Amino acid sequence: MTTRADTPIWQFRTSKQHMLRWVGWFWLVALSVFCWTLMTEDTIWAFVADAPRQASDIGGRMLPPRWGYLNQLWQPLWDTLNIATLGTLIGVIIAIPVAFLAAGNTTPSRRFVRPVALLVIVTSRSINSLIWALLLVAIIGPGLLAGIVAIGLRSIGFVAKLLYEAIEEIDESQVEAVRSTGASEAQVIDYAIIPQILPAFWGISVFRWDINIRESTILGLVGAGGLGLQLQSSLSTLAWNQVTVIFLVILATVVVSEWVSAKVRRAVL
Amino acid sequence: MTSEVTSSRTWKRPPVLLKDPRWRWTILLGSSVYLILAISSVEVDWFRVYEGLERGWRFIQGFLTPDFSSRWRDIQAGLIESLTMTLTSTVAGVLVSVPIGIGAARNLAPAPVYMLCRGIITVSRSFQEIIIAILLVAMFGFGPFAGFLTLTFASIGFLSKLLAEDIEDCDSAQIEAIRATGAGWWQVVNYAVQPQVMPRLIGLSLYRLDINFRESSVIGIVGAGGVGATLNTAIDRYEYDSAGAVLIIIIAIVLVVEYSSSYIRRWVQ
Amino acid sequence: MLRDVVSPLTYHYQTWQQTVLELEALSKTYKTGDQALTNVSFSVPAGQVVGLIGPSGAGKSSLIRCINRLVEPSSGRIYLGETELTKLSGRALRQARRRIGMIFQEYALVERLTVMENVLSGRLGYVSGWRSFLRRYPKTDIDQAFSLLERVGLGDHYNKRADELSGGQRQRVGIARALEQNPELLLADEPTASLDPKTSRQIMRLIQSVCREMNLPAIINIHDVVLAQNFADRIIGLQAGEVVFDGPPSALTHDVLTRIYGAEDWGQVQQNNESQDDEALFSNAKVLERS
Incomplete structure (x- = not known):
């Protein structure tokens, strides 16, 4: 097919964009391959090749589950629930003021207070609750308290981040209207801001509680109480048939908590 | 008084959430009883906590004056494992998630495929990364390879679910239009679905990259490689200044990943 | 220079006695460098309803x-009665704000929240x-709120949530809220912009009549010239942040409108100007529909 010089030839993308795209993909592939070789440098492939046999071995030991062990799990389960709930409560209570200090439209000072609040949020968010638990067990000793505080510290960042984003998205005209009646700052928060963020607040809190249930099931691995403690002792004695029971209990708890959280969130929104 | 008072009435704010007073009281009473029980079940050894305060203070000092040098070799090895694990598992996760995500989209997949893919997603999402890591370490031995598999497995559930939801939310008119041209299934996916979900897929992958890095710093605690193992050792040896250094590096990398991924997402969309 | 523009049209108020609001050389420049208001001065006596007109971006909203x-x-000064509003801050400013609905x-x-x-x-x-x-509001506040809700025609809706109401009903609640302050001055920022023509007229009539009843002065920022003419005692025209017209509605001629808004065929506005009540307006619309 011939084209005259003045009719443009259709191309999928301009050649420059095309090039850029291919170069980008090339680097991504190259980087992945490089990382792969670096990562597997010390991998003993004999172990990997042996994995299916190991898997069937472990599978054989896991079944049948030792149902009798269930009786020893009620107390740890109750502890796990308490760690999650009380931890969420602590986290939420601290997160509320942090969120108001971090939101651009409610912070008392954008230059000084806001960066500090954001730093609190980032620190809390970057560190997994298991690491918080590791630290707290070392500091205040093993037990439920370490777990509760760990869950609380991790929740602050999560709740505060989502909450301050909700605060920043509110309808400012409602705030303006309440302010124009001569209301004080506390009254503006009470009448114009809280009604707008309340549904988001409940949603976020319940969502975090749901996540915390999952996380609190394993905190015991580092000594912070709950089901994880039982998991740790079963693993160290290679009692795989008990591990199965623990896994099933965890699975059931997670499913129930997810159902509750979905139910509550639908009710408040 | 501006206008004549026609009637003298009282007003009380109607209840916001639960209309039925019986429900309100039941829930209020129930939650207070729970709180009392839960708090009383937490046994706190206040003497141990008091002792721990001094250690906590040392940890804060260690965090403020981190020691990067004396354990640098360990930290470096852990970081390289974490970073390579993060990238390779995200890439592998995306590669596997795309077909599963398409298979789990109701508008594209036949019923049996849909059920199978949804099943895979549910299994992958139900278990904590840590629990999967425990199993995989038992099968594949210690080291980053087990960590890589853990993170890949967890990424699959996360990415496939969100991808499937995106595909189901696609504009069906565009799909119909392409189908009306006589296009086959592959062409429909290529021309109608891919352009709509591609920016979201890239966004989700970057988000998962962020999550995978955070998780990679934890699963080392159960032996699956990465900087978590370094951190665990440092805390066990009460070397709070080295632990502080590791935590600061984790926070910094999370920040960098978060900011650059939000930058790339804005650039892609 | 400003006086030159305004003086031929300056509106003399023999009937209005006491000045409630006084603006002296008010200017506003935003951080972005936009000059929203330049040297705006006028005063508003008790009971007067002022329609503030002008093209979008003329500074009406900033002025309010x-x-x-x-x-x-x-820069510039604002007096509400004896109080200089521009000097206030903190608590004193809040106490002044409650005097302005x-x-x-x-x-x-x-x-x-509920109504x-x-x-x-x-x-x-x-x-x-x-x-x-x-x-827990004082009983007098609650009584007043009930009677205001009845006055604006929403006596039964008090426990409904505000988002359950229609646009016109919501604006009535907005009016009741402003009046609940027992204000000395009413400000309205485009109160009809989100309403249909009929509801707009009802809302404007409500504002006009409560102002009459309470001898309450009002400044209503409004983009609809016809509504302004029909319901205001006085029109102030803003153009690029300056007052270019200040006079009675009857003095709004083609020339004046062109000065405020720029050149346009104003025939339709004049025609509507003559029809003073709703019925006439709607029958006009019907004629237009049939033709």
């Missing part, structure tokens, strides 16, 4: 918000923090 200091004026374009009701809470929020400048937090 400067008066209750939701926007900080850059404000009605908003998109109603600006707190959507998730009653919205009306009672007009008392926030008067009641203490704990009273407002527990919603």
